[in-house]
Amino acid sequence: MATSVAQSSSTLASLDQKVDLAKRCSHEGVVAGAKAAIVASIATAIPTMASVRMLPWARANLNHTAQALIITTVAGAAYFTVADKTVLATARKNSFKHVPNMKP
Secondary structure: OHHHHHHHHHHHHHHHHHHHHHHHHHHHHHHHHHHHHHHHHHHHHHHHHHHHHHOHHHHHHOOHHHHHHHHHHHHHHHHHHHHHHHHHHHHHHHHHHOOOOOOO
């Protein structure tokens, strides 16, 4: 009976540790994705606004909704790409951290 209680408490501690690690991984992904989205928004907004002012075709065909759609699409793609890569890299780094050293 006592060993069962000890095993369940160590299992719960291990589970809490894994949950904390997953939260930290996802938070790092969110922060990195938000930074990438900000940079992508600025990098897309400047040429989009400049082309609407300077090119006759863009002035005639890209209304405010189209401009916003171009900018937000790029920002969303940057966010999800960077967040996904960051979460996977962090998870990979943490999974190798807990592997015991295997000596030949």
